[in-house]
Amino acid sequence: MTEQEARRMQQARFERLARVVVEPLHRYLLRRTSADMVDDVLSETMVVLWRRIDEVPGLGEGAEPDPGDVLPWCYGVARGCLANARRADGRRIRLVERLIRSHEQSPDRAADHGELHAALDALAAQDREVLQLWAWEGLAPRQIAEATGLTANAVSIRLHRAKKKIAAQLGRKDAEPTGHKRDEGRSSQ
CATH class of the missing domain: 1.10.10.10 (Winged helix-like DNA-binding domain superfamily/Winged helix DNA-binding domain)
Structure with a gap:
Protein backbone atom coordinates (compact mmCIF):
# COMPACT_ATOMS: atom_id res chain seq x y z
CA MET A 1 0.00 0.00 0.00
CA THR A 2 1.40 3.39 -0.94
CA GLU A 3 1.53 6.34 1.39
CA GLN A 4 -1.13 8.11 -0.64
CA GLU A 5 -3.49 5.13 -0.38
CA ALA A 6 -2.90 4.96 3.38
CA ARG A 7 -3.77 8.66 3.72
CA ARG A 8 -6.94 8.19 1.68
CA MET A 9 -7.96 5.26 3.89
CA GLN A 10 -7.23 7.28 7.03
CA GLN A 11 -9.24 10.20 5.69
CA ALA A 12 -12.15 7.90 4.78
CA ARG A 13 -12.09 6.38 8.30
CA PHE A 14 -12.08 9.85 9.84
CA GLU A 15 -14.97 11.02 7.67
CA ARG A 16 -17.02 7.96 8.67
CA LEU A 17 -16.22 8.66 12.32
CA ALA A 18 -17.06 12.36 11.96
CA ARG A 19 -20.46 11.63 10.42
CA VAL A 20 -21.33 9.57 13.48
CA VAL A 21 -19.85 11.66 16.30
CA VAL A 22 -19.97 15.37 15.37
CA GLU A 23 -23.62 15.99 16.30
CA PRO A 24 -23.56 13.99 19.57
CA LEU A 25 -20.28 15.68 20.60
CA HIS A 26 -21.74 19.09 19.78
CA ARG A 27 -24.78 18.40 21.96
CA TYR A 28 -22.51 17.01 24.71
CA LEU A 29 -20.43 20.19 24.72
CA LEU A 30 -23.45 22.51 24.53
CA ARG A 31 -24.70 21.02 27.80
CA ARG A 32 -21.35 21.55 29.51
CA THR A 33 -20.01 24.91 28.40
CA SER A 34 -20.95 28.28 26.95
CA ALA A 35 -22.12 28.46 23.35
CA ASP A 36 -19.17 30.62 22.30
CA MET A 37 -16.73 27.97 23.50
CA VAL A 38 -18.44 24.92 21.94
CA ASP A 39 -17.11 25.26 18.39
CA ASP A 40 -13.52 25.75 19.54
CA VAL A 41 -13.63 22.73 21.83
CA LEU A 42 -15.37 20.63 19.17
CA SER A 43 -12.69 21.60 16.65
CA GLU A 44 -9.94 20.66 19.06
CA THR A 45 -11.70 17.37 19.77
CA MET A 46 -11.84 16.57 16.08
CA VAL A 47 -8.13 17.36 15.70
CA VAL A 48 -7.33 14.92 18.51
CA LEU A 49 -9.58 12.29 16.92
CA TRP A 50 -7.77 12.78 13.62
CA ARG A 51 -4.38 12.35 15.26
CA ARG A 52 -5.49 9.31 17.24
CA ILE A 53 -7.73 7.72 14.59
CA ASP A 54 -6.01 4.36 14.99
CA GLU A 55 -6.83 4.29 18.71
CA VAL A 56 -10.60 4.81 18.37
CA PRO A 57 -12.21 1.58 19.59
CA GLY A 58 -14.88 0.10 17.33
CA LEU A 59 -13.73 1.97 14.23
CA GLY A 60 -13.21 -0.62 11.55
CA GLU A 61 -12.06 -0.32 7.98
CA GLY A 62 -15.44 -0.89 6.34
CA ALA A 63 -18.92 0.43 7.02
CA GLU A 64 -20.15 3.20 9.28
CA PRO A 65 -19.05 2.71 12.89
CA ASP A 66 -21.60 1.88 15.56
CA PRO A 67 -22.15 4.97 17.72
CA GLY A 68 -22.34 2.78 20.80
CA ASP A 69 -18.80 1.59 20.14
CA VAL A 70 -17.08 4.87 19.25
CA LEU A 71 -18.97 7.56 21.17
CA PRO A 72 -17.86 6.73 24.73
CA TRP A 73 -14.19 7.06 23.76
CA CYS A 74 -14.92 10.24 21.78
CA TYR A 75 -16.79 11.70 24.76
CA GLY A 76 -13.66 11.09 26.81
CA VAL A 77 -11.58 12.99 24.26
CA ALA A 78 -14.12 15.85 24.23
CA ARG A 79 -14.09 15.90 28.04
CA GLY A 80 -10.30 16.25 28.04
CA CYS A 81 -10.38 19.00 25.42
CA LEU A 82 -13.02 20.86 27.42
CA ALA A 83 -10.90 20.60 30.56
CA ASN A 84 -7.90 21.97 28.64
CA ALA A 85 -9.98 24.87 27.32
CA ARG A 86 -11.26 25.70 30.80
CA ARG A 87 -7.72 25.66 32.21
CA ALA A 88 -6.57 27.93 29.39
CA ASP A 89 -9.47 30.33 30.08
CA GLY A 90 -8.59 30.32 33.77
CA ARG A 91 -4.97 31.19 32.96
CA ARG A 92 -6.10 34.02 30.67
CA ILE A 93 -8.44 35.41 33.32
CA ARG A 94 -5.74 35.24 36.00
CA LEU A 95 -3.31 37.00 33.67
CA VAL A 96 -5.78 39.80 32.96
CA GLU A 97 -6.50 40.19 36.67
CA ARG A 98 -2.77 40.29 37.42
CA LEU A 99 -2.20 42.91 34.73
CA ILE A 100 -5.06 45.01 36.06
CA ARG A 101 -3.70 44.78 39.61
CA SER A 102 -0.18 45.68 38.54
CA HIS A 103 -1.50 48.63 36.52
CA GLU A 104 -3.51 49.83 39.52
CA GLN A 105 -0.56 49.43 41.87
CA SER A 106 1.89 51.33 39.68
CA PRO A 107 0.26 54.43 38.27
CA ASP A 108 3.44 55.22 36.34
CA ARG A 109 1.64 55.94 33.12
CA LEU A 170 5.78 68.48 25.66
CA GLY A 171 6.77 72.15 25.47
CA ARG A 172 10.44 71.38 25.03
CA LYS A 173 10.95 72.86 21.60
CA ASP A 174 13.46 75.48 22.71
CA ALA A 175 14.18 74.07 26.15
CA GLU A 176 17.46 72.59 27.22
CA PRO A 177 17.65 68.84 26.50
CA THR A 178 16.80 66.79 29.54
CA GLY A 179 19.61 64.85 31.13
CA HIS A 180 22.29 67.30 29.98
CA LYS A 181 23.95 70.04 31.97
CA ARG A 182 25.46 73.07 30.31
CA ASP A 183 28.84 72.58 31.98
CA GLU A 184 28.90 68.81 31.55
CA GLY A 185 32.27 67.57 30.34
CA ARG A 186 34.04 70.85 31.06
CA SER A 187 36.45 71.44 33.88
CA SER A 188 35.51 73.95 36.54
CA GLN A 189 38.77 75.83 36.10
Missing part, protein backbone atom coordinates in the same frame (compact mmCIF):
# COMPACT_ATOMS: atom_id res chain seq x y z
CA ALA A 110 -0.81 58.34 34.70
CA ALA A 111 1.51 60.09 37.16
CA ASP A 112 5.02 60.10 35.75
CA HIS A 113 4.52 59.74 32.03
CA GLY A 114 1.00 60.97 31.41
CA GLU A 115 2.11 63.89 29.25
CA LEU A 116 4.35 61.68 27.16
CA HIS A 117 1.62 59.09 26.59
CA ALA A 118 -0.87 61.83 25.71
CA ALA A 119 1.62 63.26 23.22
CA LEU A 120 2.21 59.80 21.74
CA ASP A 121 -1.52 59.20 21.50
CA ALA A 122 -1.89 62.47 19.57
CA LEU A 123 0.39 61.15 16.81
CA ALA A 124 -0.90 59.21 13.82
CA ALA A 125 -0.63 55.46 14.37
CA GLN A 126 2.18 54.93 11.87
CA ASP A 127 4.15 57.93 13.17
CA ARG A 128 3.77 56.63 16.71
CA GLU A 129 4.96 53.18 15.65
CA VAL A 130 8.02 54.61 13.87
CA LEU A 131 8.90 56.76 16.88
CA GLN A 132 8.47 53.89 19.32
CA LEU A 133 10.58 51.54 17.23
CA TRP A 134 13.30 54.17 17.16
CA ALA A 135 13.14 55.25 20.81
CA TRP A 136 12.12 52.11 22.65
CA GLU A 137 13.54 49.36 20.47
CA GLY A 138 16.64 51.27 19.37
CA LEU A 139 16.16 50.56 15.66
CA ALA A 140 17.79 52.58 12.92
CA PRO A 141 15.58 54.04 10.16
CA ARG A 142 16.74 51.29 7.78
CA GLN A 143 15.61 48.63 10.30
CA ILE A 144 12.34 50.46 10.98
CA ALA A 145 11.71 50.51 7.23
CA GLU A 146 12.14 46.76 7.10
CA ALA A 147 9.80 46.24 10.06
CA THR A 148 7.05 48.57 8.78
CA GLY A 149 7.28 48.10 5.04
CA LEU A 150 8.04 51.78 4.45
CA THR A 151 11.08 53.08 2.66
CA ALA A 152 14.04 54.23 4.75
CA ASN A 153 13.51 57.76 3.43
CA ALA A 154 9.83 57.74 4.47
CA VAL A 155 10.83 56.47 7.90
CA SER A 156 13.40 59.26 8.33
CA ILE A 157 10.83 61.89 7.36
CA ARG A 158 8.15 60.42 9.64
CA LEU A 159 10.64 60.12 12.49
CA HIS A 160 11.79 63.73 12.13
CA ARG A 161 8.20 65.03 12.06
CA ALA A 162 7.10 62.81 14.95
CA LYS A 163 10.01 64.00 17.13
CA LYS A 164 9.14 67.63 16.36
CA LYS A 165 5.46 67.04 17.22
CA ILE A 166 6.36 65.30 20.49
CA ALA A 167 8.77 68.08 21.45
CA ALA A 168 6.13 70.72 20.72
CA GLN A 169 3.48 68.77 22.67
